[in-house]
Amino acid sequence: MSSSSRPALAAALTAVLALALPSAGSAEAEPTTADREITAETVVVPAAQGLAGAYLAARVAEAETDFREAAYWYDVALQLDPGNLALIEGGLYAVLALGEFERAGPLADALAAGPMEDVQLAAFVQDALQIGAEDWAGLLQAKADGRQVGPVLDELIVGWSRFGDGKVSEALKDFDALASKRGLEAIGLYHKALALAVAGDFEGADAILSGSAQGKLNLNRRGVIARVQILSQLERNEDALALLAQAFGTEPEPMLDALRASLQTGETLPFDVVTGAKSGLAEAFFTIAALLRSDADPSYVLIHSRIANFLDPTNADALLMTAQSLEELGQYNLAVETYAQISPDQPVFYSAEIGRADALYAAGDKEAAVAALQGLTESHSDLVVVHSSYADILRREDRCADAVAAYDAALALVDDVQPMHWSLFFSRGVCHEQLKDWPKTEADFRRALELRPGQPQVLNYLGYSMVDRGINLEEALSLIEKAVKAEPESGYIIDSLAWAYFRLGRYDEALKPMEKASLLEPSDPVVTDHLGDVYWMVGRKREAEFQWHRALSFSPTEKDAERIRKKLEIGLDQVMAAEASAPVEAQPEAATTHGG
Structure with missing residues (x-):
């Protein structure tokens, strides 16, 4: 292309x-x-x-x-x-x-x-249509004549086309040839294993996927499920169950729960990750799309996942990737339509609904997004990710009390709290902070740090929250300094550092980090407001007023805007003096807390 x-x-x-x-x-x-x-x-x-x-x-x-x-x-x-x-x-x-x-x-x-x-774009379509028609001889001739979509895909197309044409031994040699190339070992071996499994050689397939044949492979989710099915075909259901637990843990998930249930009853799972050359090539396009996601333009990923969808409409993972690529490209309505293609009876429906809700929210239909996730908490009430996703969208809508209840529901489903659950405590702590419940805020943030020591967002938010309340300022400064060390280019975290210096009365030390934070976050109303405060306290009052006017232009909250206007009217000194003499419960915060 x-x-x-x-x-x-x-x-x-x-x-x-x-x-x-x-x-x-x-x-x-x-x-x-x-x-x-x-x-x-x-x-x-x-x-x-x-x-x-x-x-x-x-x-x-x-x-x-x-x-x-x-x-x-x-x-x-x-x-x-x-x-x-x-x-x-x-x-x-x-x-x-x-x-x-x-x-x-x-x-x-x-x-x-x-x-x-x-004419690479044309080659993509011509290859896809010939694969769809299972025209293996025509594909092999087209490749021999020089039609190309890319070096790795071309070799996979040749290998699977030979397999579809009944030339299994030659196809396996093609996959071996791909696996012999540096950096492509895993792709070649994975597709060789899939071809062996389709041909009925489950022992040979497992030898590759287990790593006993040619070294360990780092399998993705579909690769793990393929090996689980292969182990079941080899009458090794216990090993398959152990592999599921090792790879995915034990938390409920519809697809994995169905696999576990079948394995526990002694059922032999069918091998259906790939069923033939056509679905093998759908897997090839999906494989390349997955590899491209971290580096390539989303539109290029989209082309590969669209072809995977066309060749194997049952590949829900490819459909999810298509929808995610459309979201990245800003095509939220198309993404919503794509997510909706996954029906409620499919195991990955909950993932599709979470994605659909995100796309609806990004498209501006926030009520529909919230409703989708609320419905999901009723139909999939046993899934942690469903309740946490619902909580997240409620938090984005400033419905913090409802969000706390949803986070509580998510955590109630966690039997064994693990480091990966740190974000649930952190997010609930953010809501508690917005609800002005400091004891619960601090407890959640400190629990999050126990689970993920040194996590910069948590360090920053806990430190900033203490600074904003004027408590534990030395500890708060230490926490924020650790966060800055972890993320030295985060404007929000550097703002927190400067604000800690400010609240400690170390105005000259606050100046340099506050100016850097303003450069990193040039249109953030809180950072800009803070810069004005620092300028005022170091005697640069005209510049302070200029920054406060800028902060007002960036749509701060009404509470912050009222305070900024008061500073412009009577000066920061008098505002701070009035706040110091006011009853504690009536004192406004210096600025809305933000955690980056």
């Missing part, structure tokens, strides 16, 4: 587009894509817009990763200029990102037949 042909041109193209398209108030204004069928057969080309307008609209939509809008406008442009390879490539990218392979096929063939050198 020619990624260089897709720069983020939204701003510039929008300006040009304003000249090319009719105004929103025009009688000829187009309906939104939600109101029209996006197929080449039904597109109506607005004469007033012409090719330039359609092309620019497509590029703007593409730059904003609005794949539906881009697909529509490329269809419009291609009706006016059917042989334009740039339009074909753009349209192909959009429909592939949407997972619409029937529409993608003719575009891929047209692009591959043209004079362009970089």
